[in-house]
Every structure is written in C-alpha cells, then in structure tokens.
Amino acid sequence: MTDIDFKEKTKDLIDSLKSVCANYGLGNDGNEFKIITQVFLYKFMNDKFAYEVKKIDKGLKNANNWEEIVRSYSEEDYEMLLLQLGADTAKLKPEHFISELFSRQNESDFAKLFDDTLIDIAITNNDVFSVKTDGGAKVVLFERITEFISDGSKRDDFARAIINKLVGVSFEHIFQEKFDFYATIFEYLIKDYNTNSGGKYAEYFTPHAVAKIMAAILVNKPDQDVTVYDPSAGSGTLLMNIAHAIGEDKCTIYSQDISQKSSSLLRLNLILNNLVHSIQNIIQGNTILHPYHKDKDGSLEKFDYIVSNPPFKLDFSDYRDDLDSKENNERFFAGIPNVPNKAKEKMAIYLLFVQHIMHSLSKKGKAAIVVPTGFITAQSGIDKKIRERMVESKMLAGVV
Template structure:
C-alpha cells in the first residue's frame, strides 16, 4: 500500500470514529475530541508495540497468529521482551491488545472492560508518558472515556473496537515528519480552535512554522534544548525538531490549556519524541514559569519558537507580576490594565520578554508578533526593540502577508533573535506574496506556494538585498531609523528619469495647463450651481 493510500485509509478511520461519536450523541460535543484523540492514540501505541515486538522476536513475526504466539510466552520470556523494548514504546499486556478487547466485546459491562484497559495502560506507562502540571500532578495518557456517553455505553465501546480491529499502523512506522504532520492536522482540525480558553489553542500554519524553523536552524546541531512557552498543539516545536533532527534535541514546553498539552503529547508520540513528554507542562508560563535549573533560576534554551496569544485579559494576576523578582525578566515593563477592553491587554509583550530572558548565551528564537510591534514609537514595544539593538541580538524580521492566519485579521511578522549575530540584520517584506483563498463565508486566508516559502527562506538566510522585498541593515542604521524593523522604511526611493525633447516638454506642459484650466472652469460652474441651489432653498 502506498503512503497516499495509507493516508487516505487513516483519514477514513478518523472519520469512522467521529461517526461513532455522532451516532451516540457526541457530534460537535465538547468531549468528542477527548474520545477521538485517546482512541486514536490507543490504536497507535498498540500497533507500535506489536511492531517492535516482532522486530525483537522472529518467531512471533513469522507466526500465523502473532497474538496467540505472544500470549503463549511464559511470564519470564514476556518480561524479557519488555526489557528489550526502547523507552519510546509503551508497555502493554496481552489482555490490553485491541484483539483481546474484540474477543471480549460480548461480555457483560464491556464499557468497564474497555475503560479499565485504557486506565491500566496509562498507569503502567505513567512515568514516561505523563504530562505534568505546575503543581507536579501527573496527567496520564488515558481516562475513562465511556463516561461521556449517556446511554448504551457497552454498544458505544463495541463500535469503537470494531472500527479499530480491522486497521493497522504497522507498515508506516518508518514514515517521517511530513506524513504524521498531515495526519495530526486532519485528526485535530475540528478541535484545535480558540474556543475562549487562554493561550495557545491556535493552529500555526505550516508555512509559517516551516519558515521559522529553516531560518532559525543553520547547519548541523546536536544535543540542544528547544522551548515554546505557549506551545499549543506543538506545530512550531515539531517543525523545529524535524529541522534539527528528532534524536538531536529535547523539547520543553508550557501551556495553560489542558487540551493543548494533551494534543502536544499526541504530536510528540507520533513524531518519535516520546523522550520529551515529561517536559510538557500544563500551567501559566507568565505567572508561574515551570522550567528551572538546580539553582531555581529559569532554565535557558538553545532554540525558542513561539506564536503567543497577542491580546488577553491578564488583569486578575497583573499585579502579582509587578514584583522585584520579575524586574529583569520583564525589563521593558508590564502593560497596564485599561479602563475599558481588558481583553485587549498585550500579553504577547510579556511572552516576548520571557523568551529573551530564557535564551542561552548562544540562543536563537523566532516569535510571531503583530506587525505593529516592529514600528511602535513608544511604550513597552519600543523598549524591547531598543534592548534587542543595544545588546546586538537581532537576526532579522519577516513581515508576512495579511490573513496568513485564517482566524485573525491582524497582520503578523516573524521576529528572529540571535544572540550571536553582531553584524548586519536582514529585513524582509513578504506582505505582497501569496494567494488569497476563501475559508468560509466570513474569512479568507492567504496561502504561500512552496516557491514563495523558499524565496523567503533563501533571501533571509543568504542576507540578500532584493528591490522592494528585502534589505540588509546595520544596527547603526536601525538606531538612526528610531529602531524601526520595517523593511519598507529602508527601501530606496527611486526616481526614474526619462529623456525627452524640448518640443515634447512644451507639449506636455501645455497639456497639463489645458487640463488644469478645464478643471478650474468646472469648479467655478459648480460653485455657481451650488450657490443658486442654496438661495432657492432659502427662499422656500
């Protein structure tokens, strides 16, 4: 089966699971995503376990019925196989196999059997596969999912198992990032929206994520720490890890949303980054940053990517941030609480300062910011840009096309920080690129072609000067322009000179004079007509 065919089959599986939910009253229900993502994950780790076991034991691989061959193993032999598995493979007992559930589906209280299976797997693998909260509480892999169904829970669980049993991931574990990115996006497309919760339940377009990763990572790097303080479902981190190499980096993240943290965990499992799951934290990064070193100082990272929420009401804890301990982290200040529209508080400025504070000595970062940030003439925005220039830690800026994010009309730019770049800075104005497509009745989105993505990336990385597209400027140039990071303000104003004869010049001049005289006559006529009309109205 080709990759394209398997991708189609996988999407059909996802659709069939959603159909089961809809048939049991859970269509568009707030809990549907919990069921779909957990069931999908259960199937994936079940098949991954089988795949790895077959690699370890040729007899099982050759057996006509691998389940029976594996169940026939003695307890000692089974345990020996478990010890040989790499840590990225979840440990599963024979009675936890989907095939075992399939065989037991007609037993009384099957919903409990199904739920207990998931809970047992979660407990057995809690050390490596759990997300943690700020307080240190573990959020395990699975929960009791049949509780979300009001009636016919046994029937619901039977329907789920019957959808899973005829499908296998076994033949695609060799696939890499692009395949899983497509599957992950399809899996969560109905659930990864900004549903009123806080922080990063936004889906960053892959074009933006790709540009950020490829402009950030140059050459071969290894043993690096990557961080996103508002990670959402992890699109930026996955692209960054793929660019570096999944086995050459460790992922760290924090996000206040439980849903986002669970989706990120799923993304890590799909992309062979299980070793990073213990570093995924559910909590408020701005108020209580979690990742600290042995001296209780904020941990520093080699690469940071972020698409933080731009505006959000954080007035309920704003004053808790304004303390001496945060003076260095929030060096440019903390936005005040406005008398109106608290929801417009610029929380992204806190994330940006937190990122700058969290960079290692040679650290690099890419952050999505409102384009207004790069030219603001005062306030926290200006102070941040001044610090970036003063400390010589800028790599450049790419201003993106409008509507690159379908969910917001805010124009965005990507700010690149590089603490090692003491030389020139590249500014790219890509606002004119892309093709606009309609997303729904209200929104449209701008899509970049692969050629346009590559044009941005190559121009940025090579620090090329392209007329009306990119400039390369010094830190002194930026200071002279009041710290503006807008490429357009540095473009040369070009005046085209055309050689014409004296006769042509006189003819053109006379033509302009004639046109102006005609306009003046029309203006005088209109003034008379208006005055007459006003007099007529007055006499009435």
C-alpha cells in the same frame, strides 16, 4: 502504501470515529475531541508495540497470529521482551491488545472492561508518558471515555462500536517511514473545532508552512545535544518542525502551555514523532505567572533554541499585579501592560512572552517568534523598549 494513501486512511478512521460519536450524541463537542485523540493513541500504541516486538522476535513477523504466540510466553520471557523495547514504545500486556478486546466484546460490562484497559495502560506507563502540571500533579494518558456517554445503558454498545472500527486498520508499516503524519491527524481534527473565528474554546495552531520556515531559519547547520523550548507550545507544530530539522535524537524538547487540551495534544504529538524522551518536560501551566523550567538556583533555565507563536491578546488582569514584583524586574525589563478600563481581553500579553523568551535564551541561543505587525511599527511604550534592547544587545538577526 504512499503518503497520500496513508493520509486518506487516517482521515477515514477519524471520520468513522466521529460517526460513532455522533451516533451516541457526542458530535462536535469537547468530549468528542478527547475520545478521538485518545482512541487514536490507543491504536497507535498497539500497532507500534506490534511493530517493535516483531523486530525483536523474528518468529512473530510472519506469524498468522502473533498475539496468540505472545500470549503463550512465560511470565519471565514476556518480561524479557518488554525490557528489550525502546523507551518510546508503551509497555503493553496481552490483555491490552485490541484483538483481545475485540474477542471479548460480547461480555457483559464491556464498557468497563474497555475503560479499565485504557486506565491500566496509563498506569503501567505512567512514569514515561505522563504530562506534569506546574503544581507537580501528573496528567495520565487515558480517561474512562465511555463515561462521556450519559446513558449508562448505551456504553457497552459505544465501546463495541469503537473497537470494531480499530480492528480493520493497521498502521504497522508506517513505522518504517519518516512521516510527520501527526500533522494530518491534528489538522483534520482541528478543522471542526476552529470554526467561527475560533470561538471561545478553539485551539489555534501555527500553519506548517510558517513553522517550517522558522525551523529552516534557525537550523542552518548540524547541531546536537541541544534544548528546544516553546513557552506557549499549543499542540507543538513549531516544536515538531524544529525537532525534525535538528534531528529527534539530537535535541530535547521543553514546553509549557496553560491549556489542558493543548498539553494533551502535544504529548500525543511527541509520542507519534519519536520524542517520547521529552514528555517529562511538557508542563501544563501558566508560563507567565508560574514559569516551571528553572535551574537549581531558582533562575529561569536557558535554552539553545526557542520558538513561539504566543497569544497576542488575552485578559490577564486577574494576575497582572502579581507579575509586578522585584523578582520579575529583570525578566520583564520593558514593563508590564497596564489593565485598561475597557476591553481587558485586548491586553497585549504577547509582550510578556517576548520578554520571557529573551530572558530564557542562552548566550549562543537562537529564537524565532511570531508577533503582530503592531510590534514592529510601535513608536513608544513596551514594544519600542523591547526592540531597542534587541538592537542594543545585538539579538535581532532579522524580520520576515
């Protein structure tokens, strides 16, 4: 199957899941987005598990029903099979298989069985696949998605409709290829949630063309055992591109983002792109107010590569004065924007992100930041002070 064929297959699955959501009154809202991404992740985990166990037990590869053979394993043999799986593969039990749910779909309370299955997968894999908040809480993989249907009498049928969309599709073969295929999923999903100039709840993302240029500029020679950080990561487009440029097995990803939605998408992105080892470093929280990644002495951790497309303008008046502290004097060396009398939503929060990035860069580190044109042309204020520091410290390599 070609890359184009796979993209069409992916889009068809997304469209069919959207159709199910629409038929049950969940068209074009936040819950629809959660359902589609979580169901797709469940499908991915099933197919990745199948692909990996068939590599371990060659007898499963050409079997007509590999799931049935696996179910016949003794408890000890099955545990041994799981131990041989890499950390990037979710540990599934036979009752977690899509084929198992498909065969049981006519049972009563099927919606509960469906949700219980997702929750059990999340609990079983909690240590590796959970995202943390800046307060230390863990955000698990899955939710009880059938409960998004307000009419309880329709939940069983909703769960059946979903499981029937998943059984006829297999992505096992794509694990042999080097596709950054999550880009297809995200871009195709986001088109329906980023209309009308974004709206209040839109999630913005950096175009892949821009992300690839930034990665190419930063990674101009082989590197290894390096750290990569984005303090406003979003869904991770910038991080994925630079990780691909360096090599997924040669770098460790760190991030923070205040958005729950973006943090969940970034986790999905890491899972799909062989970066599961970095999920423990994905933090949902306010980078400016509560930076999470710190060294043992409490100082901000320093990184080898930093990429960012931070929000340009945002109302942070509620915590602006909390930032104006002795602890932040060095971090925000050029100053903190004042709260205006009007149009607080236009406060230049990107100036704080730029300073934070400069403070978080290792001595030999490299950074690439997307900034508004005004930052380059400003003749006074915080903008100018930041540029002067960059030039004086010989940090500025160029402007594209």
